[in-house]
Amino acid sequence: MAAERPTGHTAAPAPSAPGASPASLASGLADERVDHRFKALPPDAEGLTVGALAAERRNLFTGGFTTPVLALSAESVAHNLDLLETYAERHGLAFAPHGKTSMSPQLFVDQLKRGAWGITAAVPHQARVYRAYGIGRIFLANELVDAVALRWLAGEMTADPEFRFVCYVDSVRGVELMDAALGAAGATRPVDVVVELGAGEGARTGARTEADCAAVADAVAAASSLRLVGVAGYEGEVPDADPERVRAWLRRLVGLAADFDAAGRFSGTEEIVVSAGGSAWFDAVADVFAEIPGLGLPVLKLLRSGAYVSHDDGHYKHLTPFNRVPEEGALEPAFRLWAQVVSRPSGEQAFLNAGKRDAAYDLDLPEAQMVRSGRDGSVRPATGVTVTGLSDQHTWVRTEAGTELEVGDWVGMGLSHPCTSFDKWQLIPLVEADGTVTDYIRTFF
Numbered sequence: 001m002a003a004e005r006p007t008g009h010t011a012a013p014a015p016s017a018p019g020a021s022p023a024s025l026a027s028g029l030a031d032e033r034v035d036h037r038f039k040a041l042p043p044d045a046e047g048l049t050v051g052a053l054a055a056e057r058r059n060l061f062t063g064g065f066t067t068p069v070l071a072l073s074a075e076s077v078a079h080n081l082d083l084l085e086t087y088a089e090r091h092g093l094a095f096a097p098h099g100k101t102s103m104s105p106q107l108f109v110d111q112l113k114r115g116a117w118g119i120t121a122a123v124p125h126q127a128r129v130y131r132a133y134g135i136g137r138i139f140l141a142n143e144l145v146d147a148v149a150l151r152w153l154a155g156e157m158t159a160d161p162e163f164r165f166v167c168y169v170d171s172v173r174g175v176e177l178m179d180a181a182l183g184a185a186g187a188t189r190p191v192d193v194v195v196e197l198g199a200g201e202g203a204r205t206g207a208r209t210e211a212d213c214a215a216v217a218d219a220v221a222a223a224s225s226l227r228l229v230g231v232a233g234y235e236g237e238v239p240d241a242d243p244e245r246v247r248a249w250l251r252r253l254v255g256l257a258a259d260f261d262a263a264g265r266f267s268g269t270e271e272i273v274v275s276a277g278g279s280a281w282f283d284a285v286a287d288v289f290a291e292i293p294g295l296g297l298p299v300l301k302l303l304r305s306g307a308y309v310s311h312d313d314g315h316y317k318h319l320t321p322f323n324r325v326p327e328e329g330a331l332e333p334a335f336r337l338w339a340q341v342v343s344r345p346s347g348e349q350a351f352l353n354a355g356k357r358d359a360a361y362d363l364d365l366p367e368a369q370m371v372r373s374g375r376d377g378s379v380r381p382a383t384g385v386t387v388t389g390l391s392d393q394h395t396w397v398r399t400e401a402g403t404e405l406e407v408g409d410w411v412g413m414g415l416s417h418p419c420t421s422f423d424k425w426q427l428i429p430l431v432e433a434d435g436t437v438t439d440y441i442r443t444f445f
Contacts, residue, residue, distance in 0.1 A: 019160075022112060022134040026105040029442045030054070038427040039358075040069035050427070050440050059435045060338070061372060067340040067410065068354035070421070071431040072310065074438055076334035077107075083329045084308050085114035090328075091286035096120045096139045096275075098306025102422045103444045105133035107309055118164070120304045124149035129444045131156055131163075139275065140167035141234070141304060143174045143196070143205070147181040154185035161189075166273060168196040168232060170207045175219040175226065182225035190227040193220055194273055195260075197253050199237035206233055213256055217265050228265055230273030230300070231257045235281045243324075246281050250288035261295045275302035283321035283328075307418045310334040314364035314416020335415045337366060339395055340374070341407050350385075350405055352395035354413075358424055361390050364416035368397065374408030382411060 030051030034041055042064030045053045058064065060071055088095040094117040099108060103126065108119050118137025121127045124146060127138050144150060144167045157163055169175050175193075182191060195213045198206025207213045213231070220228045233253055235246045257274050266272050272295055277285040282305050289301040307316050311331040322330050339354035359366050368382035384400035395413075399405055415421045422428070423445040430439040 020134055022105065022136075023109050025133045026109045029106065032442070034427075039425060040066050040429075041427065042066075050442070054437070054439050057436050057438065060429060060431050060437055061377065061410070061435050063437065065429070067338060068352075068358045069429065070335065070337050070358065070425045071429050071437075072441060073332070073334040073336070074430045074432050076311070076332035077110075077309065077430070080308050080311055080331050080334065081110050081114055083331060084305065087282075087286075087328060088303060089115070091290065093277075093286060093289065093301050093303045095303050095305075096137070097309070098122070098141070098278075098304050099130060100126055101306035101419050102309055102441070103129060104422070104441050105129070105444075106439075106441055108133065108135060111309075117300070117302065120306065124152070127165075128152070136160075136162060137164045138166070139302065139304065140165070141232070143168045143170050143178075145174050145177040145181075147177070147184070150178060150181040151185040153191065154182055154187035157191070158186075158188045164192070166192045166194060166229060168205070169193045169216055169220060169226070170196040170198070170205055172215055172219040175216060175223055179223035179225050187225050190225055192229040192269070192273075193226050194230040194232040194275065195220075195228070195256070197231060197233040197249075197256055199233060199235060199249055200239045202239055203237040204234070210252070210256055210259070217260060221265070227268050228260075229269040229271070230266070230275065231260065232273065232275035232302075234278060235276050235284065236278040241281070243284060246284045247288055250276060250284060251291075254288060254292050257299075258293060258295060261297070266297060269297065271298045271300050272296075273300045273302055275300075275304060277303035277305050279305045279307040279316055280319040281321060283325050310418045310421070312416050312418055312421070313367050313369070313414025316418070317416075333414055335418070335421055336369070337413045337415055338372075338410050339413065341397075341405060341409045341411065342394075344405065344407050347401065348399055350397040350399055352397060352411055353393065354395050355393040356390050357392055359390060359395070359413070360415050360417045360420040360424070362417055362420050365390065366395065366413035366415055368411055369414050370412035371405060372410040372412065374406065374410065385411065387413065 032050050034045045034048050096118045098120040100122050120139045195216050196206040198208045220226045238249050311333045313333045339352035342353045343351040365387045368385040371382050372379045384403035386398045388398050389396035428441040429437040
């Protein structure tokens with residue numbers, strides 16, 4: 001029997017009632033209807049639920065998908081998720097992967113199943129998405145001074161006594177704004193905060209000196225709606241970063257935690273949070289956090305890497321710590337963007353039908369990797385094919401003399417920078433090595 005195809009637009013299902021698990025809430029995404037909102041999905045799937053379409057196990061190349069189409073390797077995503085789980089366990093680290101990379105509740109569930117402590121956010125909107133899908137622990141790696149967002153947060157914490165939220169503070173003024181907004185909102189329990197130590201002069205956010213950090217901690221102690229629970233920062237912003245400079249800054253962070261502990265600044269908490277770790281220096285984080293001395297309370301050593309889930313073929317391919325510690329494993333790039341040759345004006349030039357609206361381009365251009373013949377479906381390496389630029393809807397390609405590439409061929413490209421790859425696609429096919437689409441990853445940007 002054919003699946004029901006209702007006419008008209010069907011809105012996404014609302015998340016279930018508070019208290020439902022992230023897995024049960026994310027499973028509801030399978031009930032969303034496929035329609036014009038989602039790029040590249042088969043036109044003849046209009047009106048099917050996402051779950052029904054996934055159950056058909058269509059082939060990415062012959063199942064009616066239109067180009068350009070972004071695909072995630074099912075095998076590589078699973079491998080990457082497993083690898084960071086075992087890495088964190090091996091080094092005694094708790095893990096709160098940064099959810100801004102994918103903004104996908106399904107991937108959050110996979111991370112939580114693999115032992116993640118919680119999910120990291122950067123802005124209030126992301127935290128709202130997390131809560132809509134049942135995330136019980138959120139680490140917001142920013143100072144939160146928006147009064148409206150703080151009122152929402154106070155309501156969430158009152159409604160769910162089990163919900164844990166931690167965020168940065170890096171200024172006395174920020175502490176004052178948080179305390180005033182939470183007080184006005186009638187907050188029923190204090191918000192946990194960690195003092196952010198800046199990575200150096202000219203770096204991004206964070207109090208610049210230990211004295212500045214102490215002043216922020218003093219302000220927290222005087223605020224009735226905040227509780228100091230630790231220290232944190234982002235080593236990826238260390239100026240002229242190299243292993244020595246990064247480790248030196250991480251030791252400053254650990255020293256700050258020890259100084260605060262000795263001064264009794266954590267007397268109101270049950271554990272001390274020490275957090276750092278992007279996707280470029282988590283080996284240094286593991287090394288230095290292993291040196292954390294015995295403190296007056298248990299220490300939660302919290303790593304926050306996020307880009308690992310898909311890895312990439314550019315920026316993180318070169319920066320990943322696994323290049324320095326290959327014995328620990330290797331991440332696999334999971335993205336491939338397939339676009340079609342729509343113009344071949346000369347023997348040295350071709351144009352594909354993907355552009356800035358489809359591919360990340362903020363760090364590196366896409367990399368042509370494979371060509372699938374438009375005539376017989378055979379696949380070959382993209383030898384002699386180089387991406388030279390992107391327009392809004394076109395990829396500029398240079399071809400070496402004698403390169404076989406014709407209108408109608410599909411070109412598979414690797415991408416650089418996961419964060420700006422996920423955010424261009426609302427529903428991404430999860431594809432096995434033989435081209436079978438097994439699921440669709442929903443994103444919320």
